Amino acid sequence: AQSVTQLGSHVSVSEGALVLLRCNYSSSVPPYLFWYVQYPNQGLQLLLKYTTGATLVKGINGFEAEFKKSETSFHLTKPSAHMSDAAEYFCAAGVQAGTALIFGKGTTLSVSS
């Protein structure tokens, strides 16, 4: 069965520091992969996605992620954290892009000044 694991339920960084949120998936077939962000009392906003092609994917707000098939990973990074990045981040996978996504448990990112 397909599953998504996010390492670290809570990550704290200083403003300006590197952000690294880890995501591993299990699948016999490379899935479609997504990162979503959720701010308090809001829905999910798409940050970036990997479907096929280039393994380094750039998203909104300076985030990027690299698909590594050999490691079954799709870690999210941002070179310099901003206070506005504080939110909950979800990694998701699906054998189809348009439905039935499997989500990780989420990682709460805190950014301190």
Add this chain to the structure above:
Amino acid sequence: KAGVTQTPRYLIKTRGQQVTLSCSPISGHRSVSWYQQTPGQGLQFLFEYFSETQRNKGNFPGRFSGRQFSNSRSEMNVSTLELGDSALYLCASSRGTDTQYFGPGTRLTVL
């Protein structure tokens, strides 16, 4: 282009009652998926409707049902509410094989 809208945003019900939630997808999107978000179980896929037909279904009891109308709007119904049904219910729309875009959710509280 308007995003996914969900109504109502907040709802309070008592055990045993039933509830209907509504979702209007992005214009041109024919697929609507529903997810339940709880602190304990996280985000879980309920079901997906595409062109008025249920195309995929998650592992939820039959108390959870849905439907889709010809204009792609979707409703989700939960009958005989239990305390554990308290959650944020998120709707997502897509063209069918592309990225899902999520609405703001409906917060259901069961007392």
